Amino acid sequence: MRSQLYFHRFVAQFGVRMSPRFSRLLILGLAGLLAAQIPSRADAAAAPLAKSAILEGNVAYLRVGQVEKNLADEIRAAQSALAVSNEIAGTVLDLRFADGDDSDSAKAIADLFASKKLPLAILVNGQTRGAAAALAADLRAARAGLIFESVAGSAQTNSQTTALMHPDIAVVAGTENERALMENPYAAPAPNGTNSLAATNNLLPLVDHTSEADLVRAKIKDGGGLEPVPAEHAPVPQKPFIRDPVLARAVDLIKGLAVLRASHS
Numbered sequence: 422m423r424s425q426l427y428f429h430r431f432v433a434q435f436g437v438r439m440s441p442r443f444s445r446l447l448i449l450g451l452a453g454l455l456a457a458q459i460p461s462r463a464d465a466a467a468a469p470l471a472k473s474a475i476l477e478g479n480v481a482y483l484r485v486g487q488v489e490k491n492l493a494d495e496i497r498a499a500q501s502a503l504a505v506s507n508e509i510a511g512t513v514l515d516l517r518f519a520d521g522d523d524s525d526s527a528k529a530i531a532d533l534f535a536s537k538k539l540p541l542a543i544l545v546n547g548q549t550r551g552a553a554a555a556l557a558a559d560l561r562a563a564r565a566g567l568i569f570e571s572v573a574g575s576a577q578t579n580s581q582t583t584a585l586m587h588p589d590i591a592v593v594a595g596t597e598n599e600r601a602l603m604e605n606p607y608a609a610p611a612p613n614g615t616n617s618l619a620a621t622n623n624l625l626p627l628v629d630h631t632s633e634a635d636l637v638r639a640k641i642k643d644g645g646g647l648e649p650v651p652a653e654h655a656p657v658p659q660k661p662f663i664r665d666p667v668l669a670r671a672v673d674l675i676k677g678l679a680v681l682r683a684s685h686s
Contacts, residue, residue, distance in 0.1 A: 472515075473499035476606070476663065479510040479679065480672050484603065488521025488552035493529040511540035511675035513668065514560075517571060517603065518546065519553035527552045531559035534566065540678045541566025542671035545588065546599065561587055567674070571599060571667045592667045602665035609664065 471486035481503050483496060503509065514534070521527070534541055543557050543566050560566050570588035602608060663669040 470495040470499060473503060475503055475507050476513070476668075477672055477676060479508055480675050481507075481509050481512040482515065482668075483512060484515040485519045485553060485556075488519065488527050488530070488556055489523050490526055492521075492523075492526050493533055496530060497533065509539060510679035511542070512537075513542045513544065513671045513675065514566070515544045515603065515668070516549050516553045516557055517544050517599065517667075518548045520550045521552035523552050524555060527556035527559060530556055531563060531565065534560055535563040537565075540675045542675055543568045544571070544667055544671060545569070546571035546667075558587075561589075569667050569671050590670065592670050594666045599665075599667075602668070606663045606665040606668050607661040 468486045469489045469492040470483065472482070472484040474482045476482045481500065483499060485492065500509075500512075512534070541560070543560055545554070545557050545568060549557065557568055561568055567590065568588040569590045569592055571594045572591045573593070663672060
């Protein structure tokens with residue numbers, strides 16, 4: 422092998438002596454280390470089930486990258502894992518930017534969701550292709566869930582996916598940030614400018630620099646006495662909310678349906 426030739430030249434150049442057996446073991450070890458550092462094509466490609474999580478406490482979120490042979494098993498395992506410590510009200514199946522060519526896997530996943538009685542929201546966009554688009558169409562045909570389609574504007578629809586999947590709800594969402602929001606749906610948008618109060622000194626003349634001690638002394642001098650100072654309360658942190666408009670609509674629908682189911686039961 423060429424790598425062995427280069428290795429032996431390196432050893433000869435620096436005058437290092439070692440047994441043939443040790444040199445072979447060292448070559449194999451170096452080859453394994455290099456292989457671990459170089460990602461394979463399978464690792465670089467989108468995973469069948471790219472993400473699974475719980476949103477808003479009781480909504481299962483499953484994002485598909487590729488519709489492949491083992492996707493149904495991965496979805497089933499993810500659902501079981503999420504249900505261990507959570508009472509699932511419904512599922513969001515995110516097929517945006519998803520692709521694939523395994524039609525049998527798409528039908529198996531459609532049967533899996535059709536057999537469940539929980540609400541299902543299917544998210545698609547203009548980049549939902551191949552078996553992923555077929556999966557959305559099969560789920561819609563089986564009335565297993567509602568399709569939410571991400572569109573660029575109120576008058577613009579994705580003609581290819583719309584004709585195939587018949588979306589129930591179109592949500593206007595800018596595609597430039599859609600991938601980033603899929604990775605972190607709670608991410609806040611980047612500020613457009615420096616509008617912080619620290620950026621200007623115009624407010625300084627309006628600030629009263631009198632110390633609290635001086636205020637107390639003035640109060641006593643005027644005979645007003647001291648009034649109890651109310652205890653300071655730590656500010657309540659703002660609850661994060663989903664900024665992905667398509668995902669937010671889907672989660673709201675599932676949670677609303679869960680409330681209706683609970684009221685009827």
